[in-house]
Amino acid sequence: NHWLKTPREQLRSSALHGESRGRSAMSAGATASSASPGPPGAECGRVSSALQRQNSTGSHLSRFVKGTTIEKPPNTDGEGLWGILNHPMNLMLVCLPLGFTAFWLDWGPVPVFGLNFLALVPLAKILGDATEELAAGLQSDVLAGLLNATFGNAVEMVMMVQTLRAGKTDVVKATLLGSVLSNVLLVLGMSFFFGGILGQKQKRTSFMSGLGLVDEEPHGSYKSADGSREFVAEKVQSFSAMTALVNTSMLLLACLVLSLVTIFYQEASNESIYGEIGMDSVILGVSRVCSIIMMISYVAYIFFQLVTHRQAMSEEDDGGEPEEPTISIRMSLVVMLLVTCVVAFCSDLLIQSLDGVVEKAHISEHFIGIILLPIVGNACEHVGAIRMAMNEKVDITIAIAVGSSTQVALFVVPFSVIMGWYLGQPMDLAFGSMNTTVMVFAVLIAFSIISDGSSNWLEGFMLMVAYAVVATLFWFVPSGHHHPVHHEL
Secondary structure, eight states: OOGGHHHHHHHHHHHHHHHHHHHHHHHHHHHHHHHOOOOOTTTHHHHHHHHHHHHHTTTTTOOOTSSSSOOOOOOOOSHHHHHHHGGGGGGGGHHHHHHHHHHHHHHHHHHHHHHHHHHHHHHHHHHHHHHHHHHHHHHHHHHHHHHHHHHHHHHOOOOOOOOHHTTEEEHHHHHHHHHHHHIIIIIIHHHHHHHEEEEOOOBOOOHHHTTSSSOOOOTTTTEEEESEEOTTTTTOEEEOOHHHHHHHHHHHHHHHHHHHHHHHHHHHHHSSSHHHHHHHHHHHHHHHHHHHHHHHHHHHHHIIIITTTTTHSSOOOOOOOOOOOOOOOHHHHHHHHHHHHHHHHHHHHHTHHHHHHHHHHHHHHHHIIIIIHHHHHHHHHHHHHHHHHHHTTTHHIIIHHHHHHHHIIIHHHHHHHHHHHTTTTTOOOOOHHHHHHHHHHHHHHHHHTTTEEEEEEHHHHHHHHHHHHHHHHSSSOTTTOOOOSSSSS
């Protein structure tokens, strides 16, 4: 069994297997060549045709996990617009008219918040599917990658703008921090946990079983009730360490910026170097300059993925047929425009009811922003990441969890500061000592787990425990624990 071996033994076994397949292919090619030599130049023609087929295949499939160049299968189930709408999660769209009705008939802040919160989950999925189909219809991997890198977190960006317009900068910071924590700790942890204990039915390879005389089952495996999954003992999943390390290194860069800006604000405020009003102006200027530098770093990261190290950062092609877009480019743009408008309206209703929810439901703004609101834009991807890990596609799982966090930390966070600058809101990078400490330790834990290129269920369980501790911490943080208010923009 491949999963019963250590990573070093797996690598050695894969190398020997690849060498054996190479010798077999060479001998088979030599036999075919000697049997039918063909006219001169026929072999060159066959090679040229194969290369053309390979190039044409690689230019069609342009669906990527957001924030990365890892190719992914489409989320649609069918052709046309029905293929996007035909999903069980879209049943939650019934909450959309109910959320509007709750606001117009004044049912109270809790129903308005809850119904619009549930309605945003399928809207985020539809917007993401339309973006993917637009990228697939462009027939260009570079354009698709750029579109994916900029609009992959469209729902989070729309909610961020609406929250900034309401002047709730603390909620913006909490939501962005929660998006990173939920991906790095919860999604990655659940994926490693379920991928490490469940697997498809496999048979051990031995001399007798190879002859068809004995069928051996893997040691410690227990078949599930439906027969599709089973508990697998001694299972270790492997993935490409380079993609994971690049993303976590960029996350550490974002942690560095947030930590230094936060420490600078606290130290300068304690020593009263600039005074209260002067310090607020200084921290805004520092944050805006650092945000521009972070966005330049994100551009370099995208250039690294799409141009200089595209093959190294992409998952190996499985040789499947290219997937055509299910809807046209025009229809994709129409769907994206309409859904973005609806998302903006739902987000506005949700933000307006936030103060009432905090007062009546006795839930702090920190818990809502860090734990609840990140579910809105990432629920579908969270389920997809876990499913990919259970199907032994851990590279896609890493791309979904860590790649999305990198996009939020290096693009959405500085974009929120620039947008606050434009809207006249005092949005800065001083996230507070507790928030930055939680983020730094979360990224360090994830970095230590994925650095060896392998995972097991215990590592996933540790990540989930870390997220549970974070959720418990912010449940007890009072809503009055805010960042100091700026007096001058």
